[in-house]
Amino acid sequence: MKYALFAVLGALSLSACAEGPKPAADTAATAQATAAKPAAVKAAAGTPDARAIEAIRVLNSRVTVERIGAAPMPGFREAIVSGQVVYVSDDGRYLFLPGSGGALFDTTAKKNLSEVALAGMRKEALKAIPAGERIVFAPANPKYTVSVFTDVECGYCRKLHSEIAEYNRQGIAIEYLAFPRAGIGSQDFTKMVSVWCAPDRRKALTDAKNDHAIPNKNCKNSVTQQYDVGQRVGLTGTPMILAADGTQLGGYVPPAALRETLDKMAADGSAKPTATGPVDAVPAATTAGGA
Numbered sequence: 001m002k003y004a005l006f007a008v009l010g011a012l013s014l015s016a017c018a019e020g021p022k023p024a025a026d027t028a029a030t031a032q033a034t035a036a037k038p039a040a041v042k043a044a045a046g047t048p049d050a051r052a053i054e055a056i057r058v059l060n061s062r063v064t065v066e067r068i069g070a071a072p073m074p075g076f077r078e079a080i081v082s083g084q085v086v087y088v089s090d091d092g093r094y095l096f097l098p099g100s101g102g103a104l105f106d107t108t109a110k111k112n113l114s115e116v117a118l119a120g121m122r123k124e125a126l127k128a129i130p131a132g133e134r135i136v137f138a139p140a141n142p143k144y145t146v147s148v149f150t151d152v153e154c155g156y157c158r159k160l161h162s163e164i165a166e167y168n169r170q171g172i173a174i175e176y177l178a179f180p181r182a183g184i185g186s187q188d189f190t191k192m193v194s195v196w197c198a199p200d201r202r203k204a205l206t207d208a209k210n211d212h213a214i215p216n217k218n219c220k221n222s223v224t225q226q227y228d229v230g231q232r233v234g235l236t237g238t239p240m241i242l243a244a245d246g247t248q249l250g251g252y253v254p255p256a257a258l259r260e261t262l263d264k265m266a267a268d269g270s271a272k273p274t275a276t277g278p279v280d281a282v283p284a285a286t287t288a289g290g291a
Contacts, residue, residue, distance in 0.1 A: 063081050122246035181238055193223050243265060
């Protein structure tokens, strides 16, 4: 997915493009900033170093390759890119971002190979949560369906939910899964159990996210199971949006941007549009009420 590659490598240059240019009159500051910017490394054409540099620049032309040389393991070059280490195979095809959240990319296929593997695992893990245990907000005929791990307290979860009608207008169905960030047994957990045990889950979830009181309830529920699945799929914060194929689409994503991403995935063949029947097939407890 080309757009995903640009997004990941774009993170390497955030420090370089977070601030706009200074006014022309501030010549001293401009000169100082120019002097502080590291020079891009050069390499002889046709060498492994040159192929590695080209692979990085193809994915993101804005980053600066500050250093390039042999890697600790054979067959790879080690590059310093905007202050971070990147490993590229000698033929320039494979690029590896080490560290937490790192990934292996096929630069020829423009594909995040790590995400492909994780997406398959997430898709299988989500199958453990029955459709009737999800709180669904959907248009009459959704083009796409995404799963969203949510918490009733987090700010971005509330922002996403406040725009639920716009997601639906964009043809996107939202299937909420519970992930009380404070953990099992917390006050947050108890509140989410009350939501999942409410006769009208949609209304209870909306009320909870708007700080409206909801009746305390307890019943046989899947909140703990959903929390466990969230941990298994690598959730580190809420919300977490997953496409139907298990691809992680980020945290809060504005409705129009999410639709654009899903359209690109469908065009690339990396994710298919939703092919389900009418929404009223979902159990009444997840469809009653309003946003």
